[in-house]
Amino acid sequence: AQSVTQLDSQVPVFEEAPVELRCNYSSSVSVYLFWYVQYPNQGLQLLLKYLSGSTLVKGINGFEAEFNKSQTSFHLRKPSVHISDTAEYFCAVRPNSGGSNYKLTFGKGTLLTVNP
Amino acid sequence: GAGVSQSPSNKVTEKGKDVELRCDPISGHTALYWYRQSLGQGLEFLIYFQGNSAPDKSGLPSDRFSAERTGGSVSTLTIQRTQQEDSAVYLCASSFGPGELFFGEGSRLTVL
Numbered sequence: 001a002q003s004v005t006q007l008d009s010q011v012p013v014f015e016e017a018p019v020e021l022r023c024n025y026s027s028s029v030s031v032y033l034f035w036y037v038q039y040p041n042q043g044l045q046l047l048l049k050y051l052s053g054s055t056l057v058k059g060i061n062g063f064e065a066e067f068n069k070s071q072t073s074f075h076l077r078k079p080s081v082h083i084s085d086t087a088e089y090f091c092a093v094r095p096n097s098g099g100s101n102y103k104l105t106f107g108k109g110t111l112l113t114v115n116p
Numbered sequence: 117g118a119g120v121s122q123s124p125s126n127k128v129t130e131k132g133k134d135v136e137l138r139c140d141p142i143s144g145h146t147a148l149y150w151y152r153q154s155l156g157q158g159l160e161f162l163i164y165f166q167g168n169s170a171p172d173k174s175g176l177p178s179d180r181f182s183a184e185r186t187g188g189s190v191s192t193l194t195i196q197r198t199q200q201e202d203s204a205v206y207l208c209a210s211s212f213g214p215g216e217l218f219f220g221e222g223s224r225l226t227v228l
């Protein structure tokens with residue numbers, strides 16, 4: 001089984017400041033890792049994913065994340081945030097093989113609030 | 117349609133009533149998921165359909181919950197004898213095999 005811990009439930013920042021949203025996971029098998037974003041009253045949208053290869057992955061809207069296998073982490077970063085980045089961010093994992101490789105397990109989410 | 121469509125977007129019901137939530141996935145997507153999003157709890161997996169295979173119902177919280185997928189397309193999630201703890205946003209997602217999930221905007225259920 002897999003589990004995902006998002007260490008901060010809320011992160012307030014000022015516009016143009018850098019931000020890091022933390023994610024740690026636990027799994028007995030190798031996993032793929034994902035970050036999703038949910039804007040108010042909308043569904044989830046894929047921000048970026050790590051499947052293999054370079055541990056630094058870049059996504060939409062200037063976000064990037066780094067996979068650290070030894071620390072079982074997949075933290076999300078952006079060097080300069082905008083008001084429009086205000087949303088809830090979810091980290092998720094999925095086994096990369098085996099019979100349950102379809103099942104995404106999500107963290108509880110981090111609400112990023114960008115203030116002017 | 118272009119995306120995953122869910123209806124109703126909002127549903128208010130009285131405790132003890134049955135509700136049906138509908139999901140129309142992206143055309144051609146073989147896999148369909150239901151997740152429940154409760155306040156501060158993240159997303160909880162409910163059920164997974166893949167083609168003609170038997171669905172994975174392991175996430176359904178009780179026997180009051182059931183889901184079906186007709187003709188490999190539209191899915192209906194049914195909650196019988198609703199309870200206040202069933203209040204949540206129910207999200208549907210579809211994918212082509214075990215690929216990227218595309219989510220609908222959800223059905224917000226409020227049980228009074």
